[in-house]
Amino acid sequence: MLVKTYGSACYGVKAITITIEVDVSPGFGFSMVGLPDSAVKESQQRISTAVQAIGLKMPGRKVVINMAPADIRKEGSAYDLPLAIGVLAASEQLHVDRLEQYVLMGELSLDGYLRPITGALPIAIQARSEGFAGFILPKENAREAAVVDKLDVYGMETLQEVIDFFNHTRSFEPLKVNTREEFADHMTAYDVDFSDVKGQENVKRALEIAAAGAHNLIMIGPPGAGKTMLAKRLPSILPPLSLQEALETTKIHSVAGKMGKNAGLISCRPFRSPHHTISNVGLVGGGSNPQPGEISLAHNGVLFLDELPEFQRTVLEVMRQPLEDRQITVARAKYSVDYPANFMLVASMNPCPCGNYNHPDKKCLCPPGAVQKYLSRISGPLLDRIDIHIEIIPVPFAKLSDTQAAENSMAVRQRVIRARQMQKQRFAVEQGIYHNAMMPSRLLKKYCVLDSACQQLLKQAMGRMGLSARAYDRILKVARTIADLAQQETILPDHVAEAIQYRSLDREGWAG
Numbered sequence: 257m258l259v260k261t262y263g264s265a266c267y268g269v270k271a272i273t274i275t276i277e278v279d280v281s282p283g284f285g286f287s288m289v290g291l292p293d294s295a296v297k298e299s300q301q302r303i304s305t306a307v308q309a310i311g312l313k314m315p316g317r318k319v320v321i322n323m324a325p326a327d328i329r330k331e332g333s334a335y336d337l338p339l340a341i342g343v344l345a346a347s348e349q350l351h352v353d354r355l356e357q358y359v360l361m362g363e364l365s366l367d368g369y370l371r372p373i374t375g376a377l378p379i380a381i382q383a384r385s386e387g388f389a390g391f392i393l394p395k396e397n398a399r400e401a402a403v404v405d406k407l408d409v410y411g412m413e414t415l416q417e418v419i420d421f422f423n424h425t426r427s428f429e430p431l432k433v434n435t436r437e438e439f440a441d442h443m444t445a446y447d448v449d450f451s452d453v454k455g456q457e458n459v460k461r462a463l464e465i466a467a468a469g470a471h472n473l474i475m476i477g478p479p480g481a482g483k484t485m486l487a488k489r490l491p492s493i494l495p496p497l498s499l500q501e502a503l504e505t506t507k508i509h510s511v512a513g514k515m516g517k518n519a520g521l522i523s524c525r526p527f528r529s530p531h532h533t534i535s536n537v538g539l540v541g542g543g544s545n546p547q548p549g550e551i552s553l554a555h556n557g558v559l560f561l562d563e564l565p566e567f568q569r570t571v572l573e574v575m576r577q578p579l580e581d582r583q584i585t586v587a588r589a590k591y592s593v594d595y596p597a598n599f600m601l602v603a604s605m606n607p608c609p610c611g612n613y614n615h616p617d618k619k620c621l622c623p624p625g626a627v628q629k630y631l632s633r634i635s636g637p638l639l640d641r642i643d644i645h646i647e648i649i650p651v652p653f654a655k656l657s658d659t660q661a662a663e664n665s666m667a668v669r670q671r672v673i674r675a676r677q678m679q680k681q682r683f684a685v686e687q688g689i690y691h692n693a694m695m696p697s698r699l700l701k702k703y704c705v706l707d708s709a710c711q712q713l714l715k716q717a718m719g720r721m722g723l724s725a726r727a728y729d730r731i732l733k734v735a736r737t738i739a740d741l742a743q744q745e746t747i748l749p750d751h752v753a754e755a756i757q758y759r760s761l762d763r764e765g766w767a768g
Contacts, residue, residue, distance in 0.1 A: 260276065261355055265330060272325075273386055276339060341360055341418060403433055452489070455658075460668075464741070469740070474644070476605055481648040491557060491558055494557075559600070565605050643730045645760040645761045675740040695736075700732050735747050739751045
């Protein structure tokens, strides 16, 4: 008897429906075709033991399984459930009247329980788009898939429950999740707040500007000055995720297997902080079994690179193209997948190997030229893509012991949201441009018009401070954001002056 069941495979952040054809006929043997990998081939032993554990039998006849499309490689253990149901249905141990209406995914343990899978959300979205009535998967993944409306999602614990569902011997209710209500309840759930930070008002201001215009930022300062603490609080002042952004972010984390048990929609902006020993593939994604990298896991959020000069130079250079295009294409001989990578880059570094260069109280012990050599570990093209450079000095005792409460993240976030709303209206007619950091040179002439006083100020600053020509566009973008924070349509000299001071590393003589 020939039976068809349906599973799904994730490629990039999208899913492809896989048709599993199972034929049980007279003879002996078990064969599986359609480019299954080792994990899929090994499912025979898991299925056989799980079926026996619940009191049923594997057919003692010839079993042939085809996984179509046959030219797409099938990877992972999540096909155990559709394969097992297909074998049982083809051997007439299960009713087949509803099989074609459901997508099935789940790994089987030897006692018949279902183990979690990855990619539940993109699979559910694809199942709905192709008109399936429902999606049956392990209970731990059900909330993640249930955020998709107009699709019945059944979270099952065991193979026996799935068999009972198709045999109509037990009744199951689909899981319902109020996506918008759940999203609204958790969209401001941050564990950290700007009010925890003592002093560092100039750095908070720089972070506010970076958040308002989605600018990349680097902080330079001695150890213990608070660089990491400040970076971790940046997501708390960014505008809340929209529902569409939350779905995009959740899909990426789902495919990467980062969701955890009983997780639903990701409601807060992600914050990723990879260690400096990370590889190229770990950062941008790829591998023999393609997976999203850290830049994609930071999509719609913040990628924090602590101690930037300690990262391998080749690893940092692979970020140059994603920083401009806001997506990464992983191309190999047999496949090509696209991962979104619209993130804010926030980096930190010590000013020198000993960490005390420009320290107000401690003397730098580095030999001549060491500061410049340390800074040169970061390439000019990468620094060129970082709009804001801010120097940090240690907080004095008077500030640390101050009991007065600092401004909280919610107050800062409201100003950021107002600035972003101005940008949204400004770029409404521009395709693919949503905030100031995305402006190409052609739009700078349109939206960053300077009067004579601003032009004279910028000209003098570039001459006296030795600023490079590449800093010009960055200063204009940051000045536009500062004006937006002040709710000003016109860029004023004060805005330009503040933007100029955020180009520390372009300043001649900064590193000695």
